[in-house]
Amino acid sequence: MNTSTPRRLPEISTEVIDRSSPLAFKYEGREIPAFSGDTIAGALYASGIRIMSTSFKYHRPRGLFDMGVHASEPFMEVDGRLNTRIARTPVIRGMEVKRQGSSRIDLFKLADKASGAMEVGFYYKSFYKSKALWNKSLELMRKAPGNLGEVKPLSSRDRFEAVNLTPEVLVIGGGAAGMEAALQAASADIRVVLVEAEAWLGGFFSFQKSGDSRRIGDLAAQVRSEEKITTLTSTTATAIYPEGIVMCTRICRPEEGVFERLYLIRPKTVIAATGAMDRPLIFNQNDRPGILLPQTAQRLIYLYGIKPGETALVAGGDDQTHRVALDLSTAGVKVLAVCDSRSKGLPGTLEGRLKEEGIELLYGWTLSEALGKQQVTGAEIREIEGAGVETFKLDLIVASSGRTPLFKLLALTEGRMVYHPDLGFHLPDRLPPGFFAAGRLLGHESVSAIQAQGRLAGALALAYLGYDTGTQIDDSRKSLADSPPIAPNPRRIPAMGQKKDRRFICLGNDVTEKEIDAALSEGFDSTEMIKRYTTATMGAEQGALSQANFLDYLASVKPDTLGNQKLFTPRPPIVGVRLGVLGAGLHDLPRRPPLHLIQIQQGGVPIRTGPWIRIEHFGDPESESLAVHQTAGLCDVSTLGKFRVFGPDATALLNFINTRSLNRLENHRIHYSVSCNEEGVIIDDGVILKQNENDYYVTTTTARGPLVREWYLRWCREFGWKAWVVDITDARAGMNLTGPLSREILSKLTSRDISNSALPYMHWVEADVAGVSCLLLRMGFMGELSYEIHPPSGFAEHLWKAIISAGKPLGLKPVGLDGILLCRLEKGHPLPGLDMDGNTTLYEGNYGWCIDTDRKEMAGGPMLKLLKGEPFKNVVIGFESDGRIDLTDGDLVVENIRRLGYVTSVRYSPFLGKTIGLALVKPSPGITPGGSIMLQHNRRPVRARLVKPPFFDPKGRRMKE
């Protein structure tokens, strides 16, 4: 009973679809029937859909071609996920599948018709002259790729997860060789992980008709029942990294609750049994939908029960093509002929069977052209050594030119892949210690050789781990020696026939032989350059299908100079993975200061800055900054790095790291200091308080706290200093009460005398504020009278509330990060990492005043001594302009047409009525105080006056009195 579409074949024992659970999914407004276990591309094919996408450059129709592990295109949008590899993606009930790329009315299709419109190097040749042309064409070019979807921001919210495994042996590939290797390894009672890209075991033999398939089925059952082997199906090994991590990914089933899972496997030894893929045959129009690789045709028949076509032609040059012809014939496809480019077949092959089936076998013939405007409707074949020509009407071409071992994964290691001219393909050679290879990856085709090779690899891996497997190694070597020799790939057939301009070497980027010829005639003479110029092998398939043919073609055209067939360096991942999966397991855990909740309750708007969530503003940052200048503001500065540095060598440590000397630091004085690295570049600024002899309280900036800690510890280790650096960032909160009325507000909450004489500028005391014991620091970061209050974190919220209610009648406002940054800009404080970059020295950052020279040694000291008086490479400057000017951080500073530097911070200051900013620029004669500079905002020039910061109160009276 067959309830499915007529293209489905009767049930076969090898199939992986579940005919008892039919389902449907949506495709371009249609309902497509399928069975559980189908791939999207397979189900579409079974419904008669041959054209599935358009090609990258010429927008030619494309369809199903490859279904193997490396298959990339055709791409479709599946449930909002762009560029999904539909040949590899299982169907899910109700999923929504859409074509992507160009619309139906497609001007770029003309590029295919008008030959030469998109000739090789088109962009290089067209756009180097006129900038205007470039700008206009940019939008058009973005629409040019015919196969890719349009990115939508946050189009998916898929979940990912990571799993770490550390087996003794990892086997990549669950085919005959991989399973034998895994069983051999597991015989030593050690942990083995077997990774298989398909949802089932068996590899190549899972879709072969031969009697071997039962043998493979038994092997799979044995693997499944072996406790020591963890089998991961539907899991693709995508990279091997030098640290020995093998990265595998698995697209999960919907019920697993995770879209894709990342396996990070750290094995002691790796056995690669990745198999081999078909090498495409090159003929004119070899990209037409309706052309399949032999393995694809076999997969359709034996795995999915799909009849690939009605009338077919098979072309190639090895026994595999004969086998596929028989498979097609068995599936009810009328095979018109088999073109075999060899002059005769190997002994003991399938010629007789073909004759029985009535299939014409043509030795010495090859396929020269596929006919058909949209999809295959016919084929033209030619006699290689003669003048014979024949054409057929058909709807299916199955063609290949031998095979290519899947060595890409091994090529990521230090191993070499060496070209064997007698075989016509590359084989792994000199693998690094602990790596072994087996199976069709080594060129073997007979099942007994593949199994013996698998057992050998397993035994060698065990020997590598220290097990005595001498007899197993000898046994498998013996049976290998008795196996038939490795059959070579067919030789390359030069282009034949009238039409030769659509022989695609690279389907991914639409690169033909003609285009490679053009590159050669333009003088390109190295493989790597021709690759980049023509973009051959650089499409979505990343050379999986095209690299072998590309190298082979170059070697045939220029055997003397380009004949070495050296492979390109593959780069991970070798099979596309979703970006999200690479971040799986890495959780973002932002830090919240103890005052976070109370500020949110008071209307604070959160913003992410580095690891912290801070408050950006409370609705109106400008009025917050005005409150600081006119009444008072309260800011959360709990995120500042806070450290206790103590121990016998604490003074030595701090004296070494800071530019200010602690030798004259009295109790209750606050030292402002910066620290430099050994190059004299500023790494941070902060303050130091002396609490006791060799016991200091140190603050750093928010961003650089962790770095400063690292810096302290490094020097403690280097010099063997006995000093302890305790991070108390989380133990103490910080709030800055600042503004002309701040003393009045604070005195309501503390009995301590905080008058200017009792607590002068840059002094600190310990005081009870609202009943909480705090450190009270009188400082001036924001240019006004300021008290920085550091209570224990647990009391921070209580204190914040107390200060707000005491200050509200006087006009106190909570101030967010925006207001803080504006006030510090008005005061002209450059921030390390923002207004200064990784090259700005102490002098260039205008911190020349901040260095004491009374110590023998200081980090960066020798360089600073040398740099003193040297001309600046870059310098931090201040500029201003009346009124509200449209400028943003990052705008350019220009002189004529030369770029001098860039704006690092710019804001409108309502207090000053001016737009003020800092910039990091190269020194130039034009840069002098009182002069002016030219800025560029959105390509419009803006002139600004140069001023020496601070932008107000240069003597600092407001903060000191």
Place this chain on the structure above:
Amino acid sequence: MGFQINCPNCGFRDLYEFKFGGEVKERPGPDADIREWRHYIYFHKNTNGIHEEWWYHTFGCRTWIQITRNTATHQISRGGRE
């Protein structure tokens, strides 16, 4: 195979958790020639082979460790957990 560092506090961890801190060098004395300083700050041996180096366990215990590593094979012969 493998490049993991045996952190004295955390055990074997991936290299990605650590920050490279450069070659172990002796800091010149305060009166050293400027040439020595230049060598100390800007010149690195970039050894292909046995290398004494600093690592900081950024995504772990946040301590500095010194190891001896063969840069060609990633084999660590000294350092970390003894």
